Structures are given as structure tokens and as C-alpha cells.
Amino acid sequence: MSLIADLKDAIGADHVLTGADLARFRTDWTSHYTADPVAVARPGTTAEVAACLRIAARHGMPVVPVSGLTGLVGGAMTTGGLMISVERMNRIREIRPEARIAIVEAGVVLDRLHEGAEAAGLYFPLWFGARGSAMIGGVLSTNAGGSNVLRYGSTRALCLGLEVVLADGRVLNLMSELHKDNSGYDLKQLFIGAEGTLGIITAAVMKLVPRPRAHATATLAARSLPDALALLNRLQEATGGQVEAFEFMPDTYMRRLVEARPDIGEPFTPRHAVNILVEVGATAPRDSTPDETGALPVVSLLEETLAGMMDEGMVLDAQIARTEAQRRTMWQRRELAAEITFARKPAIDTDIAMPLDRVAEFLDRIHARLPDLDPGAETLTVAHLGDGNLHFTVFPARQDDTIADEVFEAVEDVVQDLGGSFSAEHGVGLSKLNSMRRRKSPVALDVMRAIKSALDPEGRMNPGKVIPSA
Amino acid sequence: MSLIADLKDAIGADHVLTGADLARFRTDWTSHYTADPVAVARPGTTAEVAACLRIAARHGMPVVPVSGLTGLVGGAMTTGGLMISVERMNRIREIRPEARIAIVEAGVVLDRLHEGAEAAGLYFPLWFGARGSAMIGGVLSTNAGGSNVLRYGSTRALCLGLEVVLADGRVLNLMSELHKDNSGYDLKQLFIGAEGTLGIITAAVMKLVPRPRAHATATLAARSLPDALALLNRLQEATGGQVEAFEFMPDTYMRRLVEARPDIGEPFTPRHAVNILVEVGATAPRDSTPDETGALPVVSLLEETLAGMMDEGMVLDAQIARTEAQRRTMWQRRELAAEITFARKPAIDTDIAMPLDRVAEFLDRIHARLPDLDPGAETLTVAHLGDGNLHFTVFPARQDDTIADEVFEAVEDVVQDLGGSFSAEHGVGLSKLNSMRRRKSPVALDVMRAIKSALDPEGRMNPGKVIPSA
Numbered sequence: 001m002s003l004i005a006d007l008k009d010a011i012g013a014d015h016v017l018t019g020a021d022l023a024r025f026r027t028d029w030t031s032h033y034t035a036d037p038v039a040v041a042r043p044g045t046t047a048e049v050a051a052c053l054r055i056a057a058r059h060g061m062p063v064v065p066v067s068g069l070t071g072l073v074g075g076a077m078t079t080g081g082l083m084i085s086v087e088r089m090n091r092i093r094e095i096r097p098e099a100r101i102a103i104v105e106a107g108v109v110l111d112r113l114h115e116g117a118e119a120a121g122l123y124f125p126l127w128f129g130a131r132g133s134a135m136i137g138g139v140l141s142t143n144a145g146g147s148n149v150l151r152y153g154s155t156r157a158l159c160l161g162l163e164v165v166l167a168d169g170r171v172l173n174l175m176s177e178l179h180k181d182n183s184g185y186d187l188k189q190l191f192i193g194a195e196g197t198l199g200i201i202t203a204a205v206m207k208l209v210p211r212p213r214a215h216a217t218a219t220l221a222a223r224s225l226p227d228a229l230a231l232l233n234r235l236q237e238a239t240g241g242q243v244e245a246f247e248f249m250p251d252t253y254m255r256r257l258v259e260a261r262p263d264i265g266e267p268f269t270p271r272h273a274v275n276i277l278v279e280v281g282a283t284a285p286r287d288s289t290p291d292e293t294g295a296l297p298v299v300s301l302l303e304e305t306l307a308g309m310m311d312e313g314m315v316l317d318a319q320i321a322r323t324e325a326q327r328r329t330m331w332q333r334r335e336l337a338a339e340i341t342f343a344r345k346p347a348i349d350t351d352i353a354m355p356l357d358r359v360a361e362f363l364d365r366i367h368a369r370l371p372d373l374d375p376g377a378e379t380l381t382v383a384h385l386g387d388g389n390l391h392f393t394v395f396p397a398r399q400d401d402t403i404a405d406e407v408f409e410a411v412e413d414v415v416q417d418l419g420g421s422f423s424a425e426h427g428v429g430l431s432k433l434n435s436m437r438r439r440k441s442p443v444a445l446d447v448m449r450a451i452k453s454a455l456d457p458e459g460r461m462n463p464g465k466v467i468p469s470a
Numbered sequence: 471m472s473l474i475a476d477l478k479d480a481i482g483a484d485h486v487l488t489g490a491d492l493a494r495f496r497t498d499w500t501s502h503y504t505a506d507p508v509a510v511a512r513p514g515t516t517a518e519v520a521a522c523l524r525i526a527a528r529h530g531m532p533v534v535p536v537s538g539l540t541g542l543v544g545g546a547m548t549t550g551g552l553m554i555s556v557e558r559m560n561r562i563r564e565i566r567p568e569a570r571i572a573i574v575e576a577g578v579v580l581d582r583l584h585e586g587a588e589a590a591g592l593y594f595p596l597w598f599g600a601r602g603s604a605m606i607g608g609v610l611s612t613n614a615g616g617s618n619v620l621r622y623g624s625t626r627a628l629c630l631g632l633e634v635v636l637a638d639g640r641v642l643n644l645m646s647e648l649h650k651d652n653s654g655y656d657l658k659q660l661f662i663g664a665e666g667t668l669g670i671i672t673a674a675v676m677k678l679v680p681r682p683r684a685h686a687t688a689t690l691a692a693r694s695l696p697d698a699l700a701l702l703n704r705l706q707e708a709t710g711g712q713v714e715a716f717e718f719m720p721d722t723y724m725r726r727l728v729e730a731r732p733d734i735g736e737p738f739t740p741r742h743a744v745n746i747l748v749e750v751g752a753t754a755p756r757d758s759t760p761d762e763t764g765a766l767p768v769v770s771l772l773e774e775t776l777a778g779m780m781d782e783g784m785v786l787d788a789q790i791a792r793t794e795a796q797r798r799t800m801w802q803r804r805e806l807a808a809e810i811t812f813a814r815k816p817a818i819d820t821d822i823a824m825p826l827d828r829v830a831e832f833l834d835r836i837h838a839r840l841p842d843l844d845p846g847a848e849t850l851t852v853a854h855l856g857d858g859n860l861h862f863t864v865f866p867a868r869q870d871d872t873i874a875d876e877v878f879e880a881v882e883d884v885v886q887d888l889g890g891s892f893s894a895e896h897g898v899g900l901s902k903l904n905s906m907r908r909r910k911s912p913v914a915l916d917v918m919r920a921i922k923s924a925l926d927p928e929g930r931m932n933p934g935k936v937i938p939s940a
Contacts, residue, residue, distance in 0.1 A: 182893045237755070443642045
């Protein structure tokens with residue numbers, strides 16, 4: 001039988017899409033990448049995923065796992081391969097509040113998990129713009145980050161257990177709920193962040209955390225980036241490490257924001273160079289219970305810290321969110337980043353990380369170098385400053401074939417020099433294969449290739465992604 | 471040339487031990503395991519480790535990495551292999567307080583890192599009895615746990631970067647300081663907890679955390695284990711998750727403690743069944759600054775929580791440490807566990823993990839089953855209760871060849887049934903190979919073997935450890 005017939009036989013004809021039904025799988029959120037799969041299989045269970053993988057193995061067919069299609073690096077695209085979408089595996093199997101865990105299938109949309117955790121009085125702390133579409137399978141496969149990594153870590157730090165189907169269809173059950181387990185190699189770590197090149201994640205045990213009872217949220221202008229970092233350190237000290245988000249939006253970001261969305265408005269007039277969105281989450285009752293004046297202690301801590309730094313001239317201006325609506329506006333300014341970045345084309349966008357105290361130096365050096373490459377280029381920066389993670393975008397004036405690569409090279413030169421990484425939270429996919437080839441040590445690449453061949457000897461799992469050819 | 475001559479040539483004759491000089495390497499802390507290496511090489515640099523591994527490869531010689539010899543599972547033992555000790559690589563290369571990192575070599579003793587961090591105003595939160603001898607290389611290779619995992623995680627959670635020498639002598643440099651880095655597979659995860667079976671860890675970038683400015687420490691008697699867990703949850707809520715340690719010592723433990731060390735004394739008379747050592751660490755100034763009555767707020771929080779639960783009858787008695795000396799006595803009672811356990815032979819000791827709320831059930835079930843195996847057996851339990859990690863020891867009355875295996879089987883049956891693990895924090899080494907064979911899924915074992923052959927095709931790195939033969 002043909003591949004398609006075998007698949008229809010295994011999971012039902014309705015769940016094997018071909019022809020016009022493939023339309024929504026032909027590109028991803030970026031619309032920069034396109035896909036042309038032979039079919040999309042939509043298995044409903046782990047056993048069906050295993051059956052699809054056995055069939056693909058029999059037919060020697062490359063397989064690309066797909067979930068929410070919100071990736072930014074082309075990791076779920078394929079030409080001629082079989083897409084396996086986990087979108088029908090969308091059950092939250094169980095939430096156990098007393099153990100603070102959620103057992104979820106790979107097709108659960110991130111926001112559904114947020115809602116499920118909230119209904120159980122808890123919080124799932126992975127938070128980024130695409131949360132309404134991104135699914136757990138993709139989130140794990142890219143080790144996604146976002147705005148709360150500062151306090152709670154990336155996806156890897158939130159995963160206790162994993163279920164994976166291997167290239168040959170065997171199911172690897174690692175669904176542990178334990179906080180300590182040293183029974184051999186910690187295999188789940190291999191599949192988190194592997195972008196589907198080693199197997200398909202079908203389910204996971206995720207940690208939940210206490211839901212903050214109150215937030216203290218502010219937008220402020222700092223005199224400089226070092227002053228902003230001093231604020232972060234003082235706030236971490238004052239709150240015992242409860243800062244959840246520390247986001248940097250420079251003046252150029254604010255200008256583009258109001259151009260794109262004049263309805264939202266800027267925080268400060270005149271505009272400042274270094275704008276920070278900071279949020280502290282209060283989980284203890286004494287931080288979140290109003291005092292005799294009606295003030296929330298966590299908000300008072302933030303106010304006092306900001307007031308002290310205004311007296312010292314390190315903070316130039318600040319707004320505290322007094323209502324949930326004001327808080328939402330502050331976050332909206334930050335979360336429009338993707339829309340602002342991708343509204344203008346061509347855009348050369350990066351996702352880089354460096355030690356926190358080198359961010360200012362990075363910006364100085366890259367802005368000094370860029371005019372040599374393209375005097376008319378403009379830039380846009382928005383950053384998870386608390387993680388040293390910048391989304392630095394260049395809008396080139398030069399419209400030739402090499403400008404993008406020249407900009408990437410220039411950025412990577414500075415990043416490497418500062419001990420940073422060319423890929424912080426979006427993954428590698430197709431878009432950073434060149435960077436992997438140029439910047440990753442040959443020994444590390446060799447070890448990755450050895451692991452890849454050990455687990456996927458035929459090289460059929462998401463081929464051509466993450467690891468550049470030798 | 472011979473292996474020994476080659477090694478002497480590469481790292482100096484003084485640093486290749488043979489004959490009588492091997493004495494201190496012939497056993498480990500347990501004295502249960504013995505070693506008979508052909509030699510011990512003591513390289514002083516990463517380049518020398520690489521040279522030793524190239525020489526071993528040339529001679530087809532098995533290699534066993536050795537650091538502090540405080541392991542409990544025989545992981546550093548060998549008969550006929552070459553031991554490579556990292557003890558001379560004992561430099562703290564750098565501590566950068568502003569980045570909260572320490573860059574250390576594999577031979578740094580854990581307590582030296584504690585001292586280095588303290589001198590920088592910070593804390594390295596990995597804490598267990600053998601800290602005066604255990605070295606970072608072994609700590610990473612076993613993914614060591616201890617008493618502060620509840621708040622800070624196991625070793626894996628504290629490692630940002632790693633340097634590893636592979637079986638063929640190539641150096642894999644993964645010494646990142648970044649908190650976000652998605653540039654391909656996270657290779658360091660493979661080597662953490664691999665017990666030297668995939669390569670030799672030579673250096674690492676470790677996270678430091680703010681040093682608690684004050685501790686609130688208490689020993690208390692709870693009415694039951696569920697009541698103790700209720701206390702843990704209330705304290706986590708009240709303090710915003712600042713509980714650092716939550717250790718369980720039952721009445722049988724206290725009895726053995728006073729037998730072994732009458733000078734230390736018991737906390738309560740009459741003796742209670744469920745004794746807990748709890749410690750909260752206050753990192754924020756407002757928790758650690760005495761109020762107008764001279765009381766530390768963090769201590770008041772603990773007192774109030776305990777007082778409330780005494781009123782409800784859930785806590786039967788409690789002592790708060792008022793001085794550092796009292797705090798030390800409380801910790802000494804807990805840290806004598808290894809001495810008490812290993813003082814009496816034969817002892818069948820385990821290191822098991824389970825969901826926190828199943829610990830009481832585990833103890834009930836195993837104590838119901840044990841008399842069928844050995845009516846005269848006695849038991850000893852001490853637990854990192856906050857992690858669901860028990861050290862459950864059986865002192866058998868039966869003195870035959872099969873009792874140990876029967877007890878392990880009985881314990882593992884219950885543990886597996888409760889969703890637990892036969893190995894929580896000590897690793898596998900030699901001692902848990904049978905458990906790996908019996909309890910780990912065949913697919914997981916196959917994947918471990920595939921990774922092992924990919925990175926160590928000749929099977930020379932710490933052979934016979936961690937992964938049972940197929």
C-alpha cells in the first residue's frame with residue numbers, strides 16, 4: 001500500500017490531510033518559510049503517533065513534527081516530508097494541585113494550560129506573545145523562553161517528565177513526577193530543545209507554581225542600562241528574588257510602537273532612551289494583603305526602591321500600574337514587539353543572549369559597526385534584559401543578496417566576543433544553521449551528530465534542522 | 471612504550487601512582503567497594519587530562535574518573551582500569567559576584583566553593599554531609615542532591631556550563647555563563663549524572679545565589695507525616711517559597727542517634743514518632759532585620775506557623791534555634807545519618823524517591839511486607855521529606871546470600887507502584903545495576919546504550935557502571 005493509504009488505515013482517512021486541506025500547514029507564523037508536505041497526519045493518541053512513525057519508517061519517509069506553527073526559525077517546515085501534527089492530542093490529562101503538576105498532551109495550547117492551572121489555584125509560568133496558539137509539544141521542542149524566565153527558568157526547568165515516540169515508533173516513557181531521580185542518564189533533557197530531530201514529544205509532566213496573589217508592575221525610564229541593572233539587583237534583594245519580568249524597550253522601540261499603534265500611547269513625554277517594564281509577583285500573603293492604608297506591601301517595596309533611585313538620579317521617571325487595565329497596557333506595549341518587528345520588511349532579526357552586564361557594550365559596538373555595512377540601516381531592539389536576551393532587528397537600506405548574512409556575521413562577531421550565544425530562546429530550525437556551522441565548536445557539532453545518528457540512524461526525523469551538514 | 475611510561479612522560483612521573491601509592495584509592499567512603507587500578511594518573515590541567523585519555527585510547531585501557539571518593543554506589547571503583555584523579559585540578563578559576571557565577575575545576579572540594587562564595591557575599595547552595603571531601607567533578611557526575619534541593623534544585627539546576635574531555639581525548643568546551651542558550655542540543659545535560667561513563671568533567675560554571683541573611687531553624691514533632699506535609703505547604707505559602715530544608719527523622723532514628731552519640735541528646739522527651747528539621751532562609755532585608763522587639767521577622771513567621779498548628783494539634787512540640795550553636799546541634803543530629811547507618815553491618819541501604827504524599831504509604835507497606843522476608847529485621851529511615859527522598863535502611867537478621875536482593879526487590883516493588891525511583895540522589899554506579907535491569911524500561915535502557923556507544927564506541931569510559939549489560 002502507499003504511505004497515504006497506510007496512514008489512513010492506521011488513524012482514519014479524516015485525519016490524513018492532502019491537497020487543498022494542507023493549506024494551513026503551508027507556512028508558519030512568520031510567513032517567511034513555506035512548506036510542501038506530502039501529507040499531514042493528525043494522530044489522536046500516542047499509539048497512533050507510534051503507528052505513523054512505523055509507517056514512515058517502512059516507507060523511508062522523512063517526518064516533521066508540527067504543533068502550533070508559531071515558531072520563528074522554520075523548524076516545522078518541510079518539502080516532501082510527512083508532517084505529523086499533534087493538534088488532536090490536546091487533553092490536559094490531569095492537574096494535581098497538591099503535587100503542583102500538570103500532565104498534558106503535546107497538542108495542548110499554552111493558554112489552555114494557563115487556564116487549567118489557574119482553575120486549580122496555581123500558575124504555569126511560561127509566558128510569551130504566541131501563548132494563544134503555541135502548543136506544549138513545540139514549546140518543549142524549542143525549550144521556549146519568554147518573559148518569566150528570570151524567575152522560573154525556560155521550559156526545560158519546568159518539565160519533570162516526558163513521553164517521546166522515537167524514529168522507529170518505539171515509545172519512550174519518561175513520565176516521572178519526581179523532583180529527584182538519578183536512575184541513569186536524564187534522557188528527557190535530550191529531547192527538550194531538540195526541535196523534533198530525535199523523536200516526537202507526545203506528552204509531558206509540567207511543574208506548576210504558586211499563583212502570585214498580587215503583582216507590582218511599573219514602567220520606568222532609567223538613566224542608563226547599567227542603572228537599570230542596578231535597579232534589577234536592588235529589587236531582587238528587596239523582594240527576595242521575586243522579580244518575574246524585566247524588559248527593556250529603547251526609545252527607537254517606543255517610536256515605532258506609537259507609529260504602529262497610536263491608540264496605545266507612550267509611557268513618557270518626552271521620550272527616554274532606556275525604558276523598562278518590571279513586574280514583581282507576590283506569592284506570600286503578607287506581600288499581597290493590603291496594609292492599614294490600603295497599600296499592597298509588594299507595591300510599596302517597588303515604589304520605595306524606585307523612589308530611592310529617583311533621588312539618586314538613576315531612575316528618571318516611573319509609572320506604577322494602579323489597576324489591572326493599566327498593567328495590561330504596560331504589557332501590551334511589550335507584547336506588540338513581534339507585530340512591530342515583522343510589519344516592516346525586509347527585517348533581519350536576531351535572538352541573542354549574553355551576560356547581562358554586556359548588553360550595553362553589545363549595542364554600542366554593533367551600532368558602531370553597522371554603518372560600515374549599510375549606512376542607511378535602521379535598528380530595533382527589545383530585550384528580556386533580566387536574562388541578557390535581546391531581540392535585535394536590523395531593517396536594511398541595502399537591498400542585495402548578501403546584506404542579511406553580513407549583518408548576522410557582524411552581530412555574531414560581537415556576541416561571540418562577549419561570551420554570548422547566537423540563539424537564546426527561539427531555537428535553530430533552518431534560520432540559524434549557518435550560525436551553527438560558523439560559531440559552534442566542531443567538537444560540539446560532532447557530538448550532536450553522533451547523538452543524532454544514534455537515535456535516528458536513517459536521518460528521517462526533521463532532517464536538515466538544527467545540525468548543519470558536516 | 472608502556473601505558474605507565476607514556477603517562478609519566480605526559481604528566482610527570484610524580485603524578486602517576488602505582489604500587490603502595492595506590493593505597494588511598496583502593497576503596498571509597500563506604501569501604502564496601504574495593505578498587506585495584508593499574509595506576510592512578512593525576513593530571514593538573516585539562517590538556518593533561520586530554521593527554522591521559524589519548525594515551526589510554528592508544529593502549530585500549532579502561533578509564534575511571536575519580537574525585538573525592540565520597541560516592542555511595544561504587545561509581546569510582548575499578549579492577550584493572552586506569553583511574554584518572556582530578557584532585558590536582560583544584561582551582562576556583564574565578565568568582566564573579568555581579569554575574570553570580572563561580573568558574574571551578576573538577577577537583578575543587580565542595581566546602582572550598584562554599585567558602586569562596588561566602589567571601590564574595592554569596593552562597594553555593596549544594597549541601598550534604600560529605601561536603602568536606604566531595605569534589606565538584608563527582609558532584610556533577612552524580613547530579614548530587616542533599617538538603618537544600620527543595621529550594622535550589624539538584625546539581626543539574628546549578629550548572630550553567632561544563633568542560634568535558636571525551637573518550638578519545640577531544641575537549642568539549644561548553645563553558646557558557648548564559649541563562650538562555652538554545653544553540654543546538656544542550657550537551658552538558660548528558661554529562662551531568664552520567665557518572666563518568668561518557669567523558670571526564672574537568673571544569674564547570676556554577677550558579678551562586680544570594681546568601682541568606684538569616685535562618686529560621688526548628689526541630690518539631692508532627693502528629694503524622696500528612697500533618698508534617700501540611701506544615702511544609704503552610705510555611706512555603708507564608709514565606710513565598712523560602713523553605714530550604716525539610717528533613718524527617720522518625721523515632722527509630724532518634725533512638726539510634728542517642729545510642730551512637732549520647733552527648734548530642736534528643737530533641738524531645740518523651741520521644742515522638744515524626745520529627746522534622748525545618749529551615750527557612752531569609753534573603754530579603756525586611757525578613758532578616760530585627761523588628762522593634764528584637765525578633766527576626768523570618769523567625770516570627772516560623773513561630774506563628776508552628777503555634778497555629780500546635781493549637782490545631784497537628785504539631786505536638788517544637789524547638790526554635792535561638793543561637794547558631796543550637797542550629798548546629800539540630801543539623802548535627804541530621805548529618806550523623808551516614809555514620810549511624812554505616813556503623814552497623816550488614817546494612818541494606820536505599821536511596822529512593824517518590825511523590826511527597828506517598829511517603830507515609832511507602833513506610834506502611836514496606837513495614838507490613840518486611841516481616842515475611844525477615845521477621846528479625848530492623849529498619850532505619852531518614853529523609854529529605856521535602857523532596858520525597860528517603861534513605862531507608864534495613865538491618866537484616868537473616869545472614870544469607872539472598873536477603874539483600876530480596877529486600878531491594880521488595881522496596882522497589884512498592885516504590886515502582888507509587889510512581890517512584892530506586893535511585894534519587896546517589897546515582898547508580900555498581901550498586902543499582904540490578905535495579906536498572908529490573909525496573910528501567912527496555913526502551914530507555916536501549917536509548918542509554920545507543921548514546922553510550924555513540925560517545926564511547928570502545929566502551930572504555932567507566933565500564934560496567936550505570937547501564938547494565940544487554
